[in-house]
Amino acid sequence: MASAQDIRTILARHGTLGSTIDRLSDDADLFDNGLDSFGAVQVMMDLEDHFEVEFPEHLLNRDVFSTIRSLQDLVASQVLRKAA
Numbered sequence: 001m002a003s004a005q006d007i008r009t010i011l012a013r014h015g016t017l018g019s020t021i022d023r024l025s026d027d028a029d030l031f032d033n034g035l036d037s038f039g040a041v042q043v044m045m046d047l048e049d050h051f052e053v054e055f056p057e058h059l060l061n062r063d064v065f066s067t068i069r070s071l072q073d074l075v076a077s078q079v080l081r082k083a084a
Contacts, residue, residue, distance in 0.1 A: 002051060002075035007068045010050060011035075014042040026069040031062065040065045047071070053078035 004026050012021045016034035024033060035043075043065065048054055055078060064074050 001079060002047075002072050004068050004072060006050075007047075007071045007075070010046045011043060011068070013046060014039045024068065026072075027067050029066050030068070031066060035065075043071075047075055051075050051079055053082055 008021050011017050011030070016036065016039060017024075017030065020033060024030075031040075040062075044055060044060065053075065055074065059074060064070055
């Protein structure tokens with residue numbers, strides 16, 4: 001499963017959140033803290049590669065990518081779906 005630290009490590013690789021990512025709570029809005037749409041796409045692709053999953057198009061929205069916790073939930077649901 002994806003830990004909050006796994007998500008933070010991936011987020012830190014992709015730009016504007018790098019210097020603040022360790023100080024954000026799991027429920028802090030990533031877009032309010034510097035993540036932009038280009039960064040979100042990069043994070044999505046990195047998460048898919050790292051966890052060997054593919055996110056369905058209907059889940060690719062700002063709400064799902066807004067917090068570390070929501071990203072954890074997304075990855076966990078797709079890992080479980082893949083394992084089933």
